[in-house]
Amino acid sequence: xxxxxxxxxxxxxxxxxxxxxxxxxxxxxxxxxxxxxxxxxxxxxxxxxxxxxxxxxxxxxxxxxxxxxxxxxxxxxxxxxxxxxxxxxxxxxxxxxxxxxxxxxxxxxxxxxxxxxxxxxxxxxxxxxxxxxxxxxxxxxxxxxxxxxxxxxxxxxxxxxxxxxxxxxxxxxxxxxxxxxxxxxxxxxxxxxxxxxxxxxxxxxxxxxxxxxxxxxxxxxxxxxxxxxxxxxxx
Numbered sequence: 001x002x003x004x005x006x007x008x009x010x011x012x013x014x015x016x017x018x019x020x021x022x023x024x025x026x027x028x029x030x031x032x033x034x035x036x037x038x039x040x041x042x043x044x045x046x047x048x049x050x051x052x053x054x055x056x057x058x059x060x061x062x063x064x065x066x067x068x069x070x071x072x073x074x075x076x077x078x079x080x081x082x083x084x085x086x087x088x089x090x091x092x093x094x095x096x097x098x099x100x101x102x103x104x105x106x107x108x109x110x111x112x113x114x115x116x117x118x119x120x121x122x123x124x125x126x127x128x129x130x131x132x133x134x135x136x137x138x139x140x141x142x143x144x145x146x147x148x149x150x151x152x153x154x155x156x157x158x159x160x161x162x163x164x165x166x167x168x169x170x171x172x173x174x175x176x177x178x179x180x181x182x183x184x185x186x187x188x189x190x191x192x193x194x195x196x197x198x199x200x201x202x203x204x205x206x207x208x209x210x211x212x213x214x215x216x217x218x219x220x221x222x223x224x225x226x227x228x229x230x231x232x233x234x235x
Contacts, residue, residue, distance in 0.1 A: 088102065129159050
């Protein structure tokens with residue numbers, strides 16, 4: 001699963017350890033821009049399974065548990081089979097400074113990987129798109145309300161084109177010290193794959209915390225898989 005193209009500029013010698021996804025060997029803090037934010041991120045991750053929506057395997061079902069809980073308020077569903085996507089959602093934790101975090105997914109059948117993406121867009125732009133008739137349509141129980149799937153698809157595509165793709169999964173927004181941060185994971189390629197249209201992430205090898213702002217998101221913390229040399233000297 002491909003991730004966003006953000007890169008850290010400096011690796012530091014921190015040794016805080018957090019748990020990886022179920023079956024993982026652990027992650028440790030390799031880079032820190034904001035110590036207090038990273039300490040809180042470490043605390044959150046120490047008990048979190050790092051699951052995401054549309055995960056299969058060790059995470060269970062598409063309604064994944066943990067920090068990325070689909071039914072736990074992390075994501076607000078906006079539309080089903082509209083704007084050219086199977087599902088459109090936005091972060092349940094609202095970003096500030098004119099920024100919105102939106103999620104899209106497109107199901108391609110059980111035999112193929114689905115498209116899953118997280119985007120940072122302009123909040124005013126998103127409001128204008130959602131105000132276009134007939135507006136986002138979804139039933140009270142999450143069912144589809146029949147409108148053509150391509151309804152306002154061009155306008156929504158332009159919204160994304162003006163924005164910035166964060167990752168190829170639904171990366172959660174988490175409040176730390178009252179501010180929103182994006183948690184973006186990477187999975188071990190050998191343990192990753194697709195099963196009936198759901199993603200399998202057997203082991204998280206890297207997790208990066210970004211701030212959410214109108215400009216290029218800045219890396220606040222990066223947790224990485226422990227090296228053999230370090231793991232032999234600590235447990």
